[in-house]
């Protein structure tokens with residue numbers, strides 16, 4: 001399978017701009033005096049901005065009523081309205097090309113008698129890494145909104161959501177995690193992570209999703225009869241080992 005030029009360009013764009021992106025997030029969104037001027041979260045451009053869906057719309061089949069609960073503060077938000085800023089070029093060309101590649105792989109397979117080749121698995125990993133990054137970014141760009149657990153106040157509404165995260169106890173750690181995530185996206189080969197991607201046949205009729213920053217993501221895509229769980233930060237000796245752990249996790253969370 002030929003290497004898709006847009007995919008390597010996307011990786012290079014992110015690699016080149018990672019420190020600028022972190023700096024801009026710090027300036028614009030992180031402190032309370034930031035002006036929150038949007039910029040492309042992939043190349044840092046401040047012009048020709050569009051809205052990039054954190055979860056691509058085709059995954060939830062454009063069902064605008066589907067929602068999820070943000071692990072940060074228990075608030076509900078629909079997939080459809082969860083976006084981050086990205087420029088026309090990064091969104092329309094680079095990210096779009098990644099999506100198309102994934103859709104092509106998913107539609108071209110029947111897990112009953114075949115499986116993805118390594119290059120396809122690496123592309124799925126690249127795609128899932130970017131989704132994790134996008135979710136982390138929404139922690140900065142989305143402000144606190146009312147939830148059942150924490151009452152709304154004017155003061156709180158100015159603070160980026162990510163500061164409510166309880167799994168990372170300091171500001172520095174949240175930024176460090178974002179930096180780490182960008183670095184990971186910059187790594188060209190995903191071969192050592194292939195065992196960490198568990199893909200199996202699913203007959204479930206509805207879309208399901210769960211995600212934990214930097215830990216794992218689960219996607220169930222009824223249109224393709226496929227479910228997948230990926231461990232972002234774990235290396236396994238075999239895919240079987242990852243599969244067993246995935247099944248345990250699904251039982252716990254699902």
Ligand SMILES: [Zn+2]
Pocket residue numbers: 040041042043044045086087088089090091
């Ligand atoms: Zn861009």
